[in-house]
Amino acid sequence: MLTYPLEERGGLPLYEYLYRRIRADILAGTLAVGERLPSKRQLAEHLHVSVITVENAYAQLEAEGYVFAKPKRGFFVAPVVPLPAPPPSPPLPSIPVPKAAWRLDLKRTQVDASRFPVATWARLTRQVLSEDSGALLRPVPQQGLPALRQAIAEDLRDYKGMAVSPEQIVVGAGAEYLYLLLAQLLGREAVFAVEDPGYPKIRLVYEACGAVCRPVPLDTRGIDMDALAVAGANIVHISPSHHYPTGLVTPIGRRQELLQWADRTGGTIIEDDYDSEFRFSGRPIPTLQSIDSSGRVIYMNTFSQTISPSMRMGFMVLPPQLLARYRRDLGFYACTVPALEQHVLARFLSGGHYEQHLSRMRKEYRVRRDRVLDAFRSSPFADRISISEQGAGLHFLLRLETVRSDEALRRQAQTLGVRLGFLSEYAAVPSAAYAHTLVVNYAGLAAEQLPEAMALLAQIFAE
Amino acid sequence: MLTYPLEERGGLPLYEYLYRRIRADILAGTLAVGERLPSKRQLAEHLHVSVITVENAYAQLEAEGYVFAKPKRGFFVAPVVPLPAPPPSPPLPSIPVPKAAWRLDLKRTQVDASRFPVATWARLTRQVLSEDSGALLRPVPQQGLPALRQAIAEDLRDYKGMAVSPEQIVVGAGAEYLYLLLAQLLGREAVFAVEDPGYPKIRLVYEACGAVCRPVPLDTRGIDMDALAVAGANIVHISPSHHYPTGLVTPIGRRQELLQWADRTGGTIIEDDYDSEFRFSGRPIPTLQSIDSSGRVIYMNTFSQTISPSMRMGFMVLPPQLLARYRRDLGFYACTVPALEQHVLARFLSGGHYEQHLSRMRKEYRVRRDRVLDAFRSSPFADRISISEQGAGLHFLLRLETVRSDEALRRQAQTLGVRLGFLSEYAAVPSAAYAHTLVVNYAGLAAEQLPEAMALLAQIFAE
Numbered sequence: 001m002l003t004y005p006l007e008e009r010g011g012l013p014l015y016e017y018l019y020r021r022i023r024a025d026i027l028a029g030t031l032a033v034g035e036r037l038p039s040k041r042q043l044a045e046h047l048h049v050s051v052i053t054v055e056n057a058y059a060q061l062e063a064e065g066y067v068f069a070k071p072k073r074g075f076f077v078a079p080v081v082p083l084p085a086p087p088p089s090p091p092l093p094s095i096p097v098p099k100a101a102w103r104l105d106l107k108r109t110q111v112d113a114s115r116f117p118v119a120t121w122a123r124l125t126r127q128v129l130s131e132d133s134g135a136l137l138r139p140v141p142q143q144g145l146p147a148l149r150q151a152i153a154e155d156l157r158d159y160k161g162m163a164v165s166p167e168q169i170v171v172g173a174g175a176e177y178l179y180l181l182l183a184q185l186l187g188r189e190a191v192f193a194v195e196d197p198g199y200p201k202i203r204l205v206y207e208a209c210g211a212v213c214r215p216v217p218l219d220t221r222g223i224d225m226d227a228l229a230v231a232g233a234n235i236v237h238i239s240p241s242h243h244y245p246t247g248l249v250t251p252i253g254r255r256q257e258l259l260q261w262a263d264r265t266g267g268t269i270i271e272d273d274y275d276s277e278f279r280f281s282g283r284p285i286p287t288l289q290s291i292d293s294s295g296r297v298i299y300m301n302t303f304s305q306t307i308s309p310s311m312r313m314g315f316m317v318l319p320p321q322l323l324a325r326y327r328r329d330l331g332f333y334a335c336t337v338p339a340l341e342q343h344v345l346a347r348f349l350s351g352g353h354y355e356q357h358l359s360r361m362r363k364e365y366r367v368r369r370d371r372v373l374d375a376f377r378s379s380p381f382a383d384r385i386s387i388s389e390q391g392a393g394l395h396f397l398l399r400l401e402t403v404r405s406d407e408a409l410r411r412q413a414q415t416l417g418v419r420l421g422f423l424s425e426y427a428a429v430p431s432a433a434y435a436h437t438l439v440v441n442y443a444g445l446a447a448e449q450l451p452e453a454m455a456l457l458a459q460i461f462a463e
Numbered sequence: 464m465l466t467y468p469l470e471e472r473g474g475l476p477l478y479e480y481l482y483r484r485i486r487a488d489i490l491a492g493t494l495a496v497g498e499r500l501p502s503k504r505q506l507a508e509h510l511h512v513s514v515i516t517v518e519n520a521y522a523q524l525e526a527e528g529y530v531f532a533k534p535k536r537g538f539f540v541a542p543v544v545p546l547p548a549p550p551p552s553p554p555l556p557s558i559p560v561p562k563a564a565w566r567l568d569l570k571r572t573q574v575d576a577s578r579f580p581v582a583t584w585a586r587l588t589r590q591v592l593s594e595d596s597g598a599l600l601r602p603v604p605q606q607g608l609p610a611l612r613q614a615i616a617e618d619l620r621d622y623k624g625m626a627v628s629p630e631q632i633v634v635g636a637g638a639e640y641l642y643l644l645l646a647q648l649l650g651r652e653a654v655f656a657v658e659d660p661g662y663p664k665i666r667l668v669y670e671a672c673g674a675v676c677r678p679v680p681l682d683t684r685g686i687d688m689d690a691l692a693v694a695g696a697n698i699v700h701i702s703p704s705h706h707y708p709t710g711l712v713t714p715i716g717r718r719q720e721l722l723q724w725a726d727r728t729g730g731t732i733i734e735d736d737y738d739s740e741f742r743f744s745g746r747p748i749p750t751l752q753s754i755d756s757s758g759r760v761i762y763m764n765t766f767s768q769t770i771s772p773s774m775r776m777g778f779m780v781l782p783p784q785l786l787a788r789y790r791r792d793l794g795f796y797a798c799t800v801p802a803l804e805q806h807v808l809a810r811f812l813s814g815g816h817y818e819q820h821l822s823r824m825r826k827e828y829r830v831r832r833d834r835v836l837d838a839f840r841s842s843p844f845a846d847r848i849s850i851s852e853q854g855a856g857l858h859f860l861l862r863l864e865t866v867r868s869d870e871a872l873r874r875q876a877q878t879l880g881v882r883l884g885f886l887s888e889y890a891a892v893p894s895a896a897y898a899h900t901l902v903v904n905y906a907g908l909a910a911e912q913l914p915e916a917m918a919l920l921a922q923i924f925a926e
Contacts, residue, residue: 016746060745063854065684065714079716081723113600121599122592125803129585136584137576137771173636173775173799180643184671204795208647210673221528251528253542260544282523283479308600310802312636332667336636339773340588341801391526 001038001046014049015056022057026066029082037067037075104453107421109394110444113308115361120353121344128343135343140335144171144315145342151349152315159355160276162290162299164317170326173336174312175274175302176205181333182270182298182316183209185326186235193233195223197426197434199244202237202272215428218243222250225257234267241276241285245426245439246397247390255288262296268322273301277358279392280366295319303345305394306358313337313345365394365443372442375450381461394443397423400436400461409436413460420460464501464509477512478519485520489529492545500530500538567916570884572857573907576771578824583816584807591806598806603798607634607778608805614812615778622818623739625753625762627780633789636799637775638737638765639668644796645733645761645779646672648789649698656696658686660889660897662707665700665735678891681706685713688720697730704739704748708889708902709860710853718751725759731785736764740821742855743829758782766808768857769821776800776808828857828906835905838913844924857906860886863899863924872899876923883923 002022009017025031038046040054047054058075061067067075128135143149149166156162172178183190183206192206196215203213214231217224223238236258240250250258262269271288279285289299302314318326335342348354369389376385376398389396402409406422413420423437424430445453465485472480488494501509503517510517521538524530530538591598606612612629619625635641646653646669655669659678666676677694680687686701699721703713713721725732734751742748752762765777781789798805811817832852839850839861852859865872869885876883886900887893908916 019746056745063712063745064748065712065716065718068714078714081716081719113597116600118592118596118599122589122596125592126585126589129581129588133581133585134576136581137579137773139773173640174797176796177636177640177799188673201795208793210651249526249528251531251541253528253544255528256544282519282526283482285527308802309797310600310602312797312799312801330671332664333639334637334772334775336640336775336799338775338801338804339771341804 002043004047006047006049015053015060018047018049018053018057019060022061023064023066026061026077026080027082031077033077033079035077036073037077039074102419103417104449104456105419105444106438106440106442107419108444109305109441111305111308111394112361112364112443113310115357115364116308117353117357121348124344124347124351124353125340128340128347132343136340138339140337140339140342142331142333142335143167143169144335144337145339145346148342148346148349149315151346155349155354156317160284160287160290162287162317164289164299168317168319168323169315170318171313171315171335171337171342173314174304175272175300175314176201177312177336178300178302178314178316179205180209181326181330183211185322185330186211186268190235191231191233193223193228193231193236194428195238195243196428197245197423198428199239199272199274200426203428206237217429217431218246218248220248221254222248223254223258225254225261228261234265235270236261236267237270237272239272239274240288241273242279242390242393244274244393245395245421245423247388247393247395249285249390249392255291258288259292259294259296263294267296269297271297271299273299275305275393276301277306278362278365278394280362280369281391289317292319295321298322306354306361311341313341368445368447369396369442371447371450372440372445375454379454380458384461395439395441398438398440400438402436402461402463404463406435409460413456416456416459418456418460465506467510469510469512478516478523481510481512481516481520482523485524486527486529489524489540489543490545494540496540496542498540499536500540502537565882566880567912567919568882568907569901569903569905570882571907572768572904574768574771574857575824575827575906576773578820578827579771580816580820584811587807587810587814587816588803591803591810595806599803601802603800603802603805605794605796605798606630606632607798607800608802608809611805611809611812612778614809618812618817619780623747623750623753625750625780627752627762631780631782631786632778633781634776634778634798634800634805636777637767638735638763638777639664640775640799641763641765641777641779642668643672644789644793646674648785648793649674649731653698654694654696656686656691656694656699657891658701658706659891660708660886661891662702662735662737663889666891669700680892680894681709681711683711684717685711686717686721688717688724691724697728698733699724699730700733700735702735702737703751704736705742705853705856707737707856708858708884708886710851710856710858712748712853712855718754721751722755722757722759726757730759732760734760734762736762738768738856739764740769741825741828741857743825743832744854752780755782758784761785769817769824774804776804831908831910832859832905834910834913835903835908838917842917843921847924858902858904861901861903863901865899865924865926867926869898872923876919879919879922881919881923 004021040051044051044054062069065078068078069075148171149169152169153164153166156164188210191212191214193214193216194203196217206213214233216227216231222240240255242249258269261267276284287299289297298316298318300316303311384401386399387396406424410420421439423439424434427434467484503514507514507517525532528541531541532538612632615632616627616629619627651673654675654677656677656679657666659680669676677696679690679694685703703718705712721732724730732751739747750762752760761779761781763779766774847864849862850859869887873883884902886902887897890897
């Protein structure tokens with residue numbers, strides 16, 4: 001008969017102690033496979049516990065498969081291999097700790113989230129939760145909350161002159177997630193042309209999905225059409241309003257050539273409009289989507305730059321044919337953005353708060369950019385740099401006259417606590433044309449930092 | 464000289480009207496490629512507008528590439544092809560409207576979100592926003608907010624006996640997104656064995672990612688080991704705690720065989736623990752992860768069933784080797800869950816609200832299940848059904864004695880406004896063994912609905 005020192009059970013309930021001891025005996029082989037356990041009543045009497053205690057212990061052993069019941073005959077030990085106890089866990093790779101803050105970081109795309117009207121967002125969140133707390137829990141349609149898609153369509157109409165139906169809009173958890181969906185939507189036989197140099201994550205995501213990516217060089221007007229023609233791609237992913245990192249704006253003539261390429265080859269254009277909101281003067285550049293008469297352009301944008309990268313919300317606008325394919329092939333995917341965020345963003349957009357915020361940020365960034373450009377132009381190294389800047393976006397290119405390599409400059413900067421980004425890092429195919437060119441992300445540069453920043457750069461840029 | 468009737472500009476600013484008219488003339492070919500535009504001053508005088516107005520119009524045309532400037536010579540028309548105006552948009556496929564509510568829906572997995580403590584969640588949300596409104600905007604580490612991963616690790620330790628470091632946890636926007644990551648992490652040469660019958664989205668996502676899926680049949684103890692051996696898979700995706708839709712719990716002996724399979728073949732086990740929280744008696748079934756001594760098990764779970772499907776939050780626990788691979792190959796992916804949700808869930812977990820909610824829901828669902836089982840057992844068709852139920856989860860199987868086909872039953876049910884789900888629908892490889900077996904998702908069935916539900920089913924099940 002099984003005998004266990006019940007007084008040694010510590011804080012465990014009786015049934016759990018009993019279950020653990022029997023389980024240990026089964027795993028150790030002390031109780032052999034096929035052996036019959038004492039009846040519940042016998043064991044209860046033997047151990048001076050209630051039948052219910054034994055019953056619960058046996059039930060747990062049965063649920064986990066350590067024992068099995070034969071009707072009217074009782075419980076038997078199930079086939080179990082003695083397994084070694086898990087060894088002490090090996091040390092885990094530790095999460096890369098964010099580097100000690102840089103004295104000056106010109107590489108990281110910095111959005112000044114501190115200007116975001118958090119109070120308004122918090123108020124709208126409280127509003128949604130108090131007026132309609134069920135909003136938190138009700139399932140959201142696969143393409144996103146109808147009210148949000150409506151608000152996005154209206155914003156696109158009012159501020160970008162785009163005629164888009166809310167039904168064409170697919171909401172997703174940020175640009176990278178939308179890239180993932182596009183890689184699946186467009187098929188694995190698709191060949192993606194990507195801008196070279198370009199935003200590296202585009203290629204990383206497509207390639208992680210198994211798609212073939214062909215880097216296509218740029219000329220002064222955007223993606224090179226001759227190179228595109230020989231790339232054998234049927235998809236081209238571009239940022240015609242403001243290319244990262246060169247800042248290039250694709251002129252209307254090249255846009256037309258791109259549309260003609262798509263028409264001629266049956267290709268698809270992904271228009272990644274990631275920061276078109278930050279154009280500092282005049283009207284926004286009309287999107288390719290708005291002059292596409294053949295349904296060949298997928299438009300996409302996110303709220304990462306305009307609200308905050310931690311928001312994780314973007315959307316794409318699918319032309320009718322791809323929309324039908326999306327619903328057929330990928331309609332099973334649930335929307336990846338929480339319902340609450342969608343309700344709040346819908347109110348933030350339709351209440352005019354979004355455009356108000358953008359308008360404030362445009363002014364703010366323009367002032368910042370002017371200050372930064374002034375600082376560079378009156379710096380000790382002013383006669384050795386040339387800046388190319390398109391009145392848009394949160395970065396510009398700075399070409400430095402130097403004989404030193406990018407790597408040497410980067411290393412020296414590092415010793416001074418300065419992080420530099422170089423155009424050459426964004427290129428898939430190296431070219432001497434990219435050398436000595438910094439990508440300056442200025443949006444995080446406050447006025448009071450500028451004197452120190454210029455002094456540091458003067459040290460680094462010194463011959 | 465360009466002449467436009469400025470009085471016809473309607474509400475447009477002068478510069479924008481001028482820009483539009485010149486753009487139209489360029490697109491129509493009225494202004495030929497290479498033609499020189501009048502100087503700003505000439506045109507301003509001619510049209511009786513300010514030079515600034517013309518300057519702004521020219522600047523916009525230049526930004527969009529309709530004209531280009533030659534230093535000291537003025538603006539010239541750029542090469543632009545006349546493009547037809549976009550035709551009126553074709554009708555868009557309309558978003559599938561949710562079907563008129565069913566009188567009785569036994570197919571949809573229903574979580575009773577109405578019992579969720581929305582007030583507590585709302586309070587925690589307000590707390591985060593008022594104590595630390597920056598939480599909304601600060602970037603979140605790629606694997607998820609440290610406080611949330613800590614809270615998840617503690618919950619796994621306290622309620623599932625799992626020893627997991629927060630560093631092993633990756634937070635993502637729901638189970639489907641985690642499947643996407645796993646498909647990429649495990650490589651495209653991976654062959655996934657999936658349970659047949661099983662939860663269909665698992666296969667859909669893996670296949671959408673280009674992975675090969677091999678459906679492997681089940682025996683009475685879970686996935687069939689002989690069939691697994693010949694499937695040629697190196698990954699097996701299973702739900703050993705409570706299989707969907709059969710409800711099967713994999714006993715310890717089969718779990719050990721699975722671990723041995725993984726050790727022997729170098730394979731990986733994905734343990735999808737999607738509803739283990741709803742076990743109605745005894746202790747939770749220990750996870751495979753907790754008896755894995757070789758780092759072969761990836762554990763994953765979500766908050767979709769326990770909080771709400773509209774929450775879009777799940778997590779996985781990677782063993783050390785795969786964690787290192789994840790950071791190397793997929794570390795570029797930003798975390799897909801908004802920062803705010805992560806802060807609130809971290810507090811919801813660490814404040815004990817989550818386990819309190821689960822404990823309430825377990826009681827509630829057990830009562831509901833008992834009531835539903837009672838209703839079936841005292842129904843007019845009680846002697847023609849057999850129910851298999853494992854004291855867990857939000858669904859059970861009901862086998863009906865009938866000569867009619869599943870399809871005939873489904874059609875008749877539909878005419879009565881009843882939605883039935885059949886085991887056969889979850890099978891990749893058809894088998895007569897699955898026939899006449901309903902998957903009953905009972906969690907949404909309220910007590911007052913039961914008499915009508917049984918009356919409707921009696922009509923459908925009548926011979």
